[in-house]
Amino acid sequence: MTKAQPSTRHIISINDLSNKEIETIFEVAQGFLQELADRNVPNRIGRSTNLASKFILASLFYEPSTRTRLSFESAMLRLGGANITSADPAVSSAAKGESLADTIRVISNYADIVVIRHPRDGAARLAAEYSQIPVINGGDGSHEHPTQTLCDLFTLRAKNKNLRHMKVAIAGDLKGSRTIHSFVYALARFGATIEPLPAPGMELPAHVDRRLREEFHSRMVSKSPEQAEAADNGTIDALYVTADQPHQLSLYAEPEADYGLVLQKKIDAVYVTRFQKERWTEKEQPYPKIDAKFLGEPKFSEASVMHPLPRVNELDASFDSDRRAVYFQQAAYGVPVRMALISLLLHLHQNKSLHQFPGGFAKPDHPIYAQPIGTGVQCGNANCIVNDPAERQYAANKFYVVEGPSRTHCKLRCAYCETDVSEEAAAHFVVADTARRTFSPGLEALLRTPADKLKHLVIYCGGAEAIAAGFQLRETKKAHAS
Numbered sequence: 001m002t003k004a005q006p007s008t009r010h011i012i013s014i015n016d017l018s019n020k021e022i023e024t025i026f027e028v029a030q031g032f033l034q035e036l037a038d039r040n041v042p043n044r045i046g047r048s049t050n051l052a053s054k055f056i057l058a059s060l061f062y063e064p065s066t067r068t069r070l071s072f073e074s075a076m077l078r079l080g081g082a083n084i085t086s087a088d089p090a091v092s093s094a095a096k097g098e099s100l101a102d103t104i105r106v107i108s109n110y111a112d113i114v115v116i117r118h119p120r121d122g123a124a125r126l127a128a129e130y131s132q133i134p135v136i137n138g139g140d141g142s143h144e145h146p147t148q149t150l151c152d153l154f155t156l157r158a159k160n161k162n163l164r165h166m167k168v169a170i171a172g173d174l175k176g177s178r179t180i181h182s183f184v185y186a187l188a189r190f191g192a193t194i195e196p197l198p199a200p201g202m203e204l205p206a207h208v209d210r211r212l213r214e215e216f217h218s219r220m221v222s223k224s225p226e227q228a229e230a231a232d233n234g235t236i237d238a239l240y241v242t243a244d245q246p247h248q249l250s251l252y253a254e255p256e257a258d259y260g261l262v263l264q265k266k267i268d269a270v271y272v273t274r275f276q277k278e279r280w281t282e283k284e285q286p287y288p289k290i291d292a293k294f295l296g297e298p299k300f301s302e303a304s305v306m307h308p309l310p311r312v313n314e315l316d317a318s319f320d321s322d323r324r325a326v327y328f329q330q331a332a333y334g335v336p337v338r339m340a341l342i343s344l345l346l347h348l349h350q351n352k353s354l355h356q357f358p359g360g361f362a363k364p365d366h367p368i369y370a371q372p373i374g375t376g377v378q379c380g381n382a383n384c385i386v387n388d389p390a391e392r393q394y395a396a397n398k399f400y401v402v403e404g405p406s407r408t409h410c411k412l413r414c415a416y417c418e419t420d421v422s423e424e425a426a427a428h429f430v431v432a433d434t435a436r437r438t439f440s441p442g443l444e445a446l447l448r449t450p451a452d453k454l455k456h457l458v459i460y461c462g463g464a465e466a467i468a469a470g471f472q473l474r475e476t477k478k479a480h481a482s
């Protein structure tokens, strides 16, 4: 594997950025908007600087895009830099079967920074592992789209002056929409209340819901007080409420919110998404339409109406002239926000920077278990990059070991797509010790083992698989020895 240079920094998830770094990006973006504004058109960058005149951005897109690719490329041109583009996998060497891992190693020599979009969850993370230059995730499957979230937050900040303590409704395909997944993590980190309004069967994925509750300290609160208990069980319509303190994946519970006040508060923003038909096998499904009638409810009277775009039919065009419609402003902010991100990742500001990490990634919050593909359990998400036949040999069975509240229970989260291994499957898992050649049922051994020794353990789907690989049940071996 090519080792990344020490100064490289990758942005794969919105959680790769601290709240303070997000504020730094916004300060820089605001500066560009002021210095380089089109004086006749609000929110538009109309002039250029030569800040990045010696640099090249590569856009590597395996999926269609208008906003993300073109606003990144516009941002680079406005910075005085140059672009090279691979916008269609049918006319690149991907069509000949070239892997993403090889492609990124090659592109690392042609450009100084790369933005990638890919249909597979976790693809950007795999690309970053093979890149010597900063990798920005421009959307990977239904996993995340962190730079869209930066545009969304920048829009909210412009409207609400401050990102804390907002109440935001999210509507539509909450399961398939990667913009939603990055957005809800960021909202929770800024202490927001989130009201899910999913299309039927398109609720937030279980792993996103669990992270919001367990790692971001969001609490489910019923919209009607008498159903509070059912809300905690996730069985009824409810809001995610996070306390209004800033926190960065804090280990400590935040102070209790006043739920009565939260319920009464008007909605600050409604975020609408389209049906992500490319993520579903059933291409026609019932889908709510957000229109003036829906937004006529008093609680939406001051709400900014947001959409990452493209829209299809879910948000009526007749709403475009409403003072609350901000979706084209959101898209316009793609240029200054991405100018800020590119220039910070290329270290082009004397007094402002994003932190540097060896290997390009911040130290993860959880220990990492890793074994080569073909050894032990692998990610169960069929759309994860590790399950792509072209990429398998370049990936690994790599999981975060996420400790449960009891400290005797843990779950596994794929380090690429960040999907949790199902509890049902994990109930049968065993952990084998390659030094002792024994295995024990359950995942507790992962919690007892220091992070630097996890490489000696292999997780198998069950005892039979461990025995077939030459391991003995720990108790059986002890009995034979005594």
Ligand code: CP
Pocket (backbone or CB within 6 Å): 064, 065, 066, 067, 068, 069, 139, 145, 148, 308, 309, 310
């Ligand atoms: N919002 C967004 O990602 O748009 P594109 O698919 O056009 O890039």
